[in-house]
Amino acid sequence: MGTKRVTLADVAKAAGVSSSTASLVMTGRGQELRISEAVQARVRDVAQELGYRPNAVSVGLRKGTTRTLGFVSDSVASSRLAGDMIKGAIEAAREHGFMLFIGETGGKPAEETKLVEAMLDRQVDGIILASMFTRSRPLPADIDRTPAVLLNLVPPPGAKIPSVLPDEERAGREAAELLLEAGHREIHLIGAGPGPDDWSSVSVAAHQRLSGILSALEEAGIEPASGFADPSWLPEHGWEATQRILARGAATPFALLCFNDRLAFGAYQAVQEAGLTIPDNVSVVSFDDASVAGWLRPGLTTFALPHRALGRRAVELLLELVENPEGSRPAGANGLVHRLPMPLRSRGSVAARTQTG
Amino acid sequence: MGTKRVTLADVAKAAGVSSSTASLVMTGRGQELRISEAVQARVRDVAQELGYRPNAVSVGLRKGTTRTLGFVSDSVASSRLAGDMIKGAIEAAREHGFMLFIGETGGKPAEETKLVEAMLDRQVDGIILASMFTRSRPLPADIDRTPAVLLNLVPPPGAKIPSVLPDEERAGREAAELLLEAGHREIHLIGAGPGPDDWSSVSVAAHQRLSGILSALEEAGIEPASGFADPSWLPEHGWEATQRILARGAATPFALLCFNDRLAFGAYQAVQEAGLTIPDNVSVVSFDDASVAGWLRPGLTTFALPHRALGRRAVELLLELVENPEGSRPAGANGLVHRLPMPLRSRGSVAARTQTG
DNA sequence: CCAGGTTGCTAAACCGACTTAGCACCGTCA
DNA sequence: TGACGGTGCTAAGTCGGTTTAGCAACCTGG
Numbered sequence: 001m002g003t004k005r006v007t008l009a010d011v012a013k014a015a016g017v018s019s020s021t022a023s024l025v026m027t028g029r030g031q032e033l034r035i036s037e038a039v040q041a042r043v044r045d046v047a048q049e050l051g052y053r054p055n056a057v058s059v060g061l062r063k064g065t066t067r068t069l070g071f072v073s074d075s076v077a078s079s080r081l082a083g084d085m086i087k088g089a090i091e092a093a094r095e096h097g098f099m100l101f102i103g104e105t106g107g108k109p110a111e112e113t114k115l116v117e118a119m120l121d122r123q124v125d126g127i128i129l130a131s132m133f134t135r136s137r138p139l140p141a142d143i144d145r146t147p148a149v150l151l152n153l154v155p156p157p158g159a160k161i162p163s164v165l166p167d168e169e170r171a172g173r174e175a176a177e178l179l180l181e182a183g184h185r186e187i188h189l190i191g192a193g194p195g196p197d198d199w200s201s202v203s204v205a206a207h208q209r210l211s212g213i214l215s216a217l218e219e220a221g222i223e224p225a226s227g228f229a230d231p232s233w234l235p236e237h238g239w240e241a242t243q244r245i246l247a248r249g250a251a252t253p254f255a256l257l258c259f260n261d262r263l264a265f266g267a268y269q270a271v272q273e274a275g276l277t278i279p280d281n282v283s284v285v286s287f288d289d290a291s292v293a294g295w296l297r298p299g300l301t302t303f304a305l306p307h308r309a310l311g312r313r314a315v316e317l318l319l320e321l322v323e324n325p326e327g328s329r330p331a332g333a334n335g336l337v338h339r340l341p342m343p344l345r346s347r348g349s350v351a352a353r354t355q356t357g
Numbered sequence: 358m359g360t361k362r363v364t365l366a367d368v369a370k371a372a373g374v375s376s377s378t379a380s381l382v383m384t385g386r387g388q389e390l391r392i393s394e395a396v397q398a399r400v401r402d403v404a405q406e407l408g409y410r411p412n413a414v415s416v417g418l419r420k421g422t423t424r425t426l427g428f429v430s431d432s433v434a435s436s437r438l439a440g441d442m443i444k445g446a447i448e449a450a451r452e453h454g455f456m457l458f459i460g461e462t463g464g465k466p467a468e469e470t471k472l473v474e475a476m477l478d479r480q481v482d483g484i485i486l487a488s489m490f491t492r493s494r495p496l497p498a499d500i501d502r503t504p505a506v507l508l509n510l511v512p513p514p515g516a517k518i519p520s521v522l523p524d525e526e527r528a529g530r531e532a533a534e535l536l537l538e539a540g541h542r543e544i545h546l547i548g549a550g551p552g553p554d555d556w557s558s559v560s561v562a563a564h565q566r567l568s569g570i571l572s573a574l575e576e577a578g579i580e581p582a583s584g585f586a587d588p589s590w591l592p593e594h595g596w597e598a599t600q601r602i603l604a605r606g607a608a609t610p611f612a613l614l615c616f617n618d619r620l621a622f623g624a625y626q627a628v629q630e631a632g633l634t635i636p637d638n639v640s641v642v643s644f645d646d647a648s649v650a651g652w653l654r655p656g657l658t659t660f661a662l663p664h665r666a667l668g669r670r671a672v673e674l675l676l677e678l679v680e681n682p683e684g685s686r687p688a689g690a691n692g693l694v695h696r697l698p699m700p701l702r703s704r705g706s707v708a709a710r711t712q713t714g
Numbered sequence: 715c716c717a718g719g720t721t722g723c724t725a726a727a728c729c730g731a732c733t734t735a736g737c738a739c740c741g742t743c744a
Numbered sequence: 745t746g747a748c749g750g751t752g753c754t755a756a757g758t759c760g761g762t763t764t765a766g767c768a769a770c771c772t773g774g
Binding site for chain 2 (some may be wrong): 759762
């Protein structure tokens with residue numbers, strides 16, 4: 001491996017000054033502490049020439065701040081566009097000169113505690129607690145020892161901690177409105193229904209999407225034509241639900257409002273196997289914008305989870321906490337829930353229906 | 358945020374010993390340096406009671422080693438199962454008590470250099486250079502200042518650096534053999550062909566898969582029935598290629614060997630639109646094992662990119678380099694290319710064909 | 715009774731930067 | 745001539761640990 005790193009002491013010696021002077025110059029306090037312009041220039045030249053870079057570990061020890069954030073998630077990879085969330089976080093962090101520690105808990109609280117501790121040991125300046133699918137969950141014990149932000153995680157009641165979430169309810173409302181505006185009156189829900197099922201602990205997203213959908217339908221004076229509840233949201237459930245709707249002899253054209261793209265994928269299969277066409281016979285709207293949404297024929301119209309933006313926003317919020325001393329923040333900024341819009345990706349799966357009625 | 362951290366000095370004072378003694382006890386060198394059992398017990402009790410945890414930054418400064426690795430990739434999220442690679446790396450690192458810095462370059466060499474430097478500034482013990490799709494690429498300048506391993510990246514000629522790669526050629530061979538053993542003789546390649554196209558710089562994977570396929574076919578005395586080359590491997594190209602094959606009036610059953618799952622996805626669409634059935638009329642084999650492979654009906658038989666295993670192996674190799682002083686390694690361990698098998702995910706897209714002739 | 719060995723622990727240097735009090739020098743003014 | 749203030753720089757302490765040399769006190773054997 002290469003030669004040893006150049007230290008500040010090396011620079012100082014080569015420039016013929018004390019290391020205090022070198023430090024002052026390199027940290028930009030030369031003017032303030034009255035180091036002559038000549039000496040400053042010399043120190044800078046020498047530093048440049050030797051390729052000096054400050055040792056971040058040493059600075060971290062001295063200043064107590066490491067320009068490092070921790071990103072603790074339940075699962076990095078398992079789901080959907082999770083990687084994009086990390087990507088957004090990394091980008092935003094880099095723009096501010098921060099690095100990211102990434103850790104994964106597999107959903108186990110004990111692992112989470114250990115990870116948070118390992119990060120605190122390394123003196124991270126703040127921690128992002130992320131979940132790859134929106135939900136609620138108690139916080140690890142040590143999290144109050146450092147600035148923290150929740151990402152895709154609903155804060156427990158009373159917790160004074162900012163959180164960043166997709167605006168699922170609004171997306172639900174907009175999805176329903178999209179179909180209503182296209183003239184649809186027969187709208188089947190696939191993935192959740194107005195029934196008594198309560199999986200709010202399992203999937204906050206389901207709950208909120210449903211709530212948005214139902215309120216939009218209600219305003220239009222309409223009830224869902226049917227609602228198939230299933231918490232796992234796998235393609236085969238979309239297929240089954242659609243089969244049942246078709247078997248009942250539903251009059252086309254009608255519309256399917258799927259709770260995610262996997263369900264919509266299954267619905268596509270069932271529609272095609274029945275010899276029907278999307279969007280002529282059946283309109284489909286969905287949520288998530290998984291990559292498969294763009295591969296389907298016709299493309300699937302869906303409301304995208306803004307993962308990248310969520311990651312960015314979480315880092316930006318966290319850095320605000322890190323950089324502003326505890327007291328100097330606007331009141332209430334602590335417990336704020338930040339909801340990011342889910343943008344519509346309009347592809348070809350929704351057709352207008354001649355107005356009836 | 359919470360109270361100040363407990364330092365070793367706090368523990369020492371509370372236990373009534375010098376901080377040297379406390380340090381020796383906490384690092385397990387108490388026996389060796391003849392600290393009495395009584396004092397050792399006292400120190401440990403006090404440490405436990407106060408909740409002492411060593412400050413990793415300080416230890417890093419003193420020992421010059423931080424139990425931290427850097428993971429530099431071109432793109433965390435954009436492709437396929439990339440997240441799994443990181444997941445594997447994180448897991449393996451945690452098992453050894455290491456944390457991972459993750460950074461992304463967007464493929465820009467300047468960003469890469471900056472990232473590597475930022476990591477070196479933070480005294481990482483080693484760096485993994487990863488690419489989300491297999492390819493070859495010059496190394497950043499500073500990488501020789503630290504132990505490093507390439508992940509999914511072909512080492513430049515002459516570079517003495519270990520690398521971890523999927524065994525694409527073997528997978529290609531096995532894919533072809535799978536079809537041959539099922540009795541197929543009419544095998545169409547979709548994604549690359551035996552032609553003069555050379556995108557080895559673009560996609561090493563394509564090149565190696567093709568090479569494996571061709572050598573297996575050659576041994577069986579068979580030439581590909583056709584070969585559609587296209588470097589972007591999008592679903593629509595799979596669709597077009599399959600359409601063309603069908604339009605030519607190819608006699609079913611025949612087999613499609615797609616270079617990745619996206620192409621296979623497009624092929625499925627074309628086959629179904631033509632009113633044919635997989636696998637009765639058309640057998641399909643592919644590579645990658647993207648999540649969509651399991652959603653298709655029938656499930657797509659494909660050779661999985663072992664992303665998780667790749668990530669794990671890269672970390673394990675790197676830790677070997679980190680823990681063994683430069684000289685004490687078996688000769689040749691430096692430049693080794695480690696190829697990991699691509700496991701077959703056998704689903705329902707291949708059917709046996711009655712043997713003809 | 716003392717040289718020499720053990721036992722049990724600590725002082726002090728060190729890693730590489732940042733930070734503050736203060737020193738030496740010069741010029742000015744009373 | 746000597747008090748005073750400004751200029752330009754440095755010594756030394758600090759962050760929180762690790763590491764090594766070495767000090768006291770006790771024990772042993774001749």
